[in-house]
Amino acid sequence: MAEHLSQSELDYPFKLLEYFNGFRVSKVIFSACELGVFDLLLTSAEPLSAVHVARELSTSQDGMERLLDALVGIEILEVEQRDGTALYSSTDVANLYLAKGSAKSLHDMIIYQSQTIYPLWNNMVDAVRSVEGKNQNEKTFGLPAEEVFQAMYRSEEEMLKFMGLMNSSWVLDGHDIVTAFNLSGFRTIVDLGGCTGALAREMAKAYPSSSVVVFDLPQVVETARKHFAQENDRIDFQAGDFFSGEIPAADLFVLARIIHDWSEEKCELLLKKIHDAFCRPSGGGVLLVEAMLLENRRGPVTAQIFSLNMLVQTEGRERPPSQYTRLLQRSGFGSVQLCRTGKSYDAILATR
Numbered sequence: 001m002a003e004h005l006s007q008s009e010l011d012y013p014f015k016l017l018e019y020f021n022g023f024r025v026s027k028v029i030f031s032a033c034e035l036g037v038f039d040l041l042l043t044s045a046e047p048l049s050a051v052h053v054a055r056e057l058s059t060s061q062d063g064m065e066r067l068l069d070a071l072v073g074i075e076i077l078e079v080e081q082r083d084g085t086a087l088y089s090s091t092d093v094a095n096l097y098l099a100k101g102s103a104k105s106l107h108d109m110i111i112y113q114s115q116t117i118y119p120l121w122n123n124m125v126d127a128v129r130s131v132e133g134k135n136q137n138e139k140t141f142g143l144p145a146e147e148v149f150q151a152m153y154r155s156e157e158e159m160l161k162f163m164g165l166m167n168s169s170w171v172l173d174g175h176d177i178v179t180a181f182n183l184s185g186f187r188t189i190v191d192l193g194g195c196t197g198a199l200a201r202e203m204a205k206a207y208p209s210s211s212v213v214v215f216d217l218p219q220v221v222e223t224a225r226k227h228f229a230q231e232n233d234r235i236d237f238q239a240g241d242f243f244s245g246e247i248p249a250a251d252l253f254v255l256a257r258i259i260h261d262w263s264e265e266k267c268e269l270l271l272k273k274i275h276d277a278f279c280r281p282s283g284g285g286v287l288l289v290e291a292m293l294l295e296n297r298r299g300p301v302t303a304q305i306f307s308l309n310m311l312v313q314t315e316g317r318e319r320p321p322s323q324y325t326r327l328l329q330r331s332g333f334g335s336v337q338l339c340r341t342g343k344s345y346d347a348i349l350a351t352r
């Protein structure tokens with residue numbers, strides 16, 4: 001049997017081992033973030049020993065030394081030996097992306113992945129077995145599966161963590177998304193489920209002549225105003241419920257990572273509601289922002305993994321372009337254009 005295998009097939013077990021190790025590598029980064037390793041090293045004027053870091057962060061010396069060495073191994077920290085003592089220092093990458101304060105920090109994303117996504121994924125086998133496609137909020141956190149956002153917002157702390165996660169995604173992809181199409185013709189833009197306003201701010205930056213409103217649930221709007229507002233903010237917030245209440249009129253509606261949360265029926269309901277809420281009788285648009293699957297089912301692996309994440313956490317899924325097009329056409333939209341950005345998220349622009 002083995003003689004029929006190609007070299008890459010013979011080497012495949014090593015690739016599998018690399019995949020298995022992936023979760024351990026994530027845990028190394030998550031643990032260092034939760035303990036505050038990157039924040040401490042960022043603020044230290046000189047490299048620190050494991051003893052010093054352990055004392056400052058109230059950990060064991062042995063555990064901290066192993067953690068710091070693993071961070072050196074994955075090239076997130078640097079180490080030098082002085083008089084027989086290992087001294088650890090941060091890298092630009094750690095300072096920029098992993099420490100808390102930086103404008104490009106992924107710290108909130110990491111904390112959410114570690115404390116919420118990780119426990120949900122521990123129940124992936126049950127999620128895949130569930131014939132009704134039930135999410136794993138009940139089994140993981142003891143919360144009803146039907147109320148997706150009540151589960152996500154079960155405490156103020158959880159809401160802040162989720163909003164931090166949403167906010168940090170647009171640090172990486174925001175500009176590519178808002179410039180995927182020329183949207184300058186849309187003067188009134190409403191970002192439905194716009195959360196902290198991170199994508200809306202990118203929109204306002206790219207299209208200074210347009211007004212941009214973030215529409216979200218009342219408690220989210222309140223938290224966004226309190227924790228995520230920026231000086232000279234050019235965006236406005238409006239509170240409401242896009243399923244049970246009215247939505248404001250607009251020329252362009254943005255639905256970023258909204259369609260992937262919900263069942264086909266709820267998505268169609270929302271898109272039809274949007275179709276009836278345009279400011280002008282013709283020319284309105286809707287911009288969907290999602291991680292699009294390939295039509296041939298061969299990737300991208302990030303979108304396939306997001307789709308599994310939707311299975312454990314929501315009612316929804318990721319979709320290939322043909323399914324978005326069908327959904328939009330069934331809701332009354334005539335023209336549909338797609339743009340793959342090459343990053344995690346893609347854009348779909350539909351007009352009436």
Ligand SMILES: C[S@@+](CC[C@H](N)C(=O)[O-])C[C@H]1O[C@@H](n2cnc3c(N)ncnc32)[C@H](O)[C@@H]1O
Nearest residue numbers: 166193194195216217220240241242243256257
């Ligand atoms: C997955 S998040 C996406 C957030 C944001 N669009 C982004 O991409 O960063 C879904 C958003 O929809 C909001 N949402 C959920 N149900 C809603 C409803 N019924 N009415 C208004 N907003 C809702 C949530 O509060 C959350 O901000």
